Amino acid sequence: xxxxxxxxxxxxxxxxxxxxxxxxxxxxxxxxxxxxxxxxxxxxxxxxxxxxxxxxxxxxxxxxxxxxxxxxxxxxxxxxxxxxxxxxxxxxxxxxxxxxxxxxxxxxxxxxxxxxxxxxxxxxxxxxxxxxxxxxxxxxxxxxxxxxxxxxxxxxxxxxxxxxxxxxxxxxxxxxxxxxxxxxxxxxxxxxxxxxxxxxxxxxxxxxxxxxxxxxxxxxxxxxx
Amino acid sequence: xxxxxxxxxxxxxxxxxxxxxxxxxxxxxxxxxxxxxxxxxxxxxxxxxxxxxxxxxxxxxxxxxxxxxxxxxxxxxxxxxxxxxxxxxxxxxxxxxxxxxxxxxxxxxxxxxxxxxxxxxxxxxxxxxxxxxxxxxxxxxxxxxxxxxxxxxxxxxxxxxxxxxxxxxxxxxxxxxxxxxxxxxxxxxxxxxxxxxxxxxxxxxxxxxxxxxxxxxxxxxxxxxxxxxxxxxxxxxxxxxxxx
Ligand SMILES: Nc1ncnc2c1ncn2[C@@H]1O[C@H](COP(=O)(O)OP(=O)(O)O)[C@@H](O)[C@H]1O
Ligand SMILES: [Mg+2]
Numbered sequence: 001x002x003x004x005x006x007x008x009x010x011x012x013x014x015x016x017x018x019x020x021x022x023x024x025x026x027x028x029x030x031x032x033x034x035x036x037x038x039x040x041x042x043x044x045x046x047x048x049x050x051x052x053x054x055x056x057x058x059x060x061x062x063x064x065x066x067x068x069x070x071x072x073x074x075x076x077x078x079x080x081x082x083x084x085x086x087x088x089x090x091x092x093x094x095x096x097x098x099x100x101x102x103x104x105x106x107x108x109x110x111x112x113x114x115x116x117x118x119x120x121x122x123x124x125x126x127x128x129x130x131x132x133x134x135x136x137x138x139x140x141x142x143x144x145x146x147x148x149x150x151x152x153x154x155x156x157x158x159x160x161x162x163x164x165x166x167x168x169x170x171x172x173x174x175x176x177x178x179x180x181x182x183x184x185x186x187x188x189x190x191x192x193x194x195x196x197x198x199x200x201x202x203x204x205x206x207x208x209x210x211x212x213x214x215x216x217x218x219x220x221x222x223x224x225x
Numbered sequence: 226x227x228x229x230x231x232x233x234x235x236x237x238x239x240x241x242x243x244x245x246x247x248x249x250x251x252x253x254x255x256x257x258x259x260x261x262x263x264x265x266x267x268x269x270x271x272x273x274x275x276x277x278x279x280x281x282x283x284x285x286x287x288x289x290x291x292x293x294x295x296x297x298x299x300x301x302x303x304x305x306x307x308x309x310x311x312x313x314x315x316x317x318x319x320x321x322x323x324x325x326x327x328x329x330x331x332x333x334x335x336x337x338x339x340x341x342x343x344x345x346x347x348x349x350x351x352x353x354x355x356x357x358x359x360x361x362x363x364x365x366x367x368x369x370x371x372x373x374x375x376x377x378x379x380x381x382x383x384x385x386x387x388x389x390x391x392x393x394x395x396x397x398x399x400x401x402x403x404x405x406x407x408x409x410x411x412x413x414x415x416x417x418x419x420x421x422x423x424x425x426x427x428x429x430x431x432x433x434x435x436x437x438x439x440x441x442x443x444x445x446x447x448x449x450x451x452x453x454x455x456x457x458x459x460x461x462x463x464x465x466x467x468x469x
Contacts, residue, residue, distance in 0.1 A: 129302025
């Protein structure tokens with residue numbers, strides 16, 4: 001097999017790749033932010049002693065974790081417009097589905113982080129006269145999230161890789177960019193090899209971030225292990 | 226000031242507290258002792274409602290702890306508590322540990338809270354460490370900060386749950402010294418501790434618990450002086466603990 005990368009020049013980056021790369025990053029970023037916010041609320045709901053809060057949260061989390069992401073993306077893209085009576089577009093569906101899906105995963109990470117904290121910490125908060133909500137917000141969550149940063153970042157790496165699933169609804173992400181490039185130049189193998197290299201690089205850099213954060217946490221004596 | 230009346234508590238079918246009754250007057254320093262698992266921690270945590278109980282009544286300065294309508298955060302803000310494992314907040318600096326509840330619960334200004342926090346930090350001899358994080362302090366230092374943190378709330382009573390049990394022996398003294406000073410200043414204190422030297426020197430009453438019951442509740446002099454008139458279990462316990 002002969003590989004030929006001679007088609008490569010800087011113009012293809014802006015012509016084919018940049019748009020998709022930015023979309024993949026934006027999808028990863030917004031899903032991380034909103035997924036962690038909603039995931040935190042879901043985790044708190046699941047841990048609540050009120051069944052009307054915990055039951056729906058448990059149901060939602062289990063449901064999301066049972067469905068393959070690509071199915072959720074497709075269903076949402078195809079079914080919701082039927083219900084609304086108008087199309088919603090590939091990108092907005094991607095933002096909504098990814099956030100809804102990842103929130104369930106972030107919720108489980110955050111829940112285990114909250115439960116891993118020694119119970120004495122919230123007791124100390126309560127003993128000082130803080131309300132349960134204040135104790136959660138000021139004492140438990142800041143520590144749980146800090147311990148969880150490495151695991152949360154690992155989930156972000158998986159998330160970045162999963163953004164390629166939007167191919168199912170034809171959104172233009174990084175992988176789509178490489179695919180189009182390969183087609184137009186008649187060099188699909190080379191294009192996918194380049195794609196693999198770029199995905200590897202981004203994930204590698206994120207993984208380095210995790211190492212760095214772990215190191216910082218252990219220096220401050222905040223790490224679990 | 227504190228009145229505990231006929232308090233019982235169960236975990237499922239297991240009874241942890243059996244008809245416990247006692248009272249603590251202003252300025253009392255009461256030592257609670259007894260074998261491990263006898264319900265000492267559970268009993269003192271019922272006072273600030275960290276442990277709910279099914280039967281009986283507890284009054285703290287006129288506030289009914291057993292009443293479901295009682296504003297528990299408000300009650301707890303007036304009852305200082307020191308834990309065996311310090312429970313400083315590791316993500317906050319020493320100063321932030323001292324000021325957080327003052328600001329969030331008592332709604333003091335940050336300046337006032339810091340001033341108060343630093344004055345108590347000075348009294349426990351740790352001013353130099355105000356910007357450190359708990360993990361950078363020794364166990365004894367952490368426990369002194371924890372005592373200062375509780376004092377910042379101007380508590381009417383201080384509860385200590387084995388404050389020296391998690392410490393290396395060479396650090397026990399520095400924490401007991403702080404507690405001794407506090408007692409001398411007239412603070413009302415309930416201390417779960419096996420430090421019988423502290424009980425002898427500082428307390429005015431001793432409560433001995435066994436299997437969820439208060440078996441002895443007498444003055445320090447009676448507890449240590451008239452040992453043979455104590456219950457066999459208390460004598461046994463004393464013999465064991467004093468032989469160490
Ligand atoms: N959450 C719990 N569930 C069941 N049993 C408990 C729980 N917490 C404490 N106990 C039991 O209650 C008893 C009293 O505990 P505790 O008050 O901590 O004793 P002490 O402080 O005197 O060592 C022990 O036998 C302990 O095993
Ligand atoms: Mg105990």
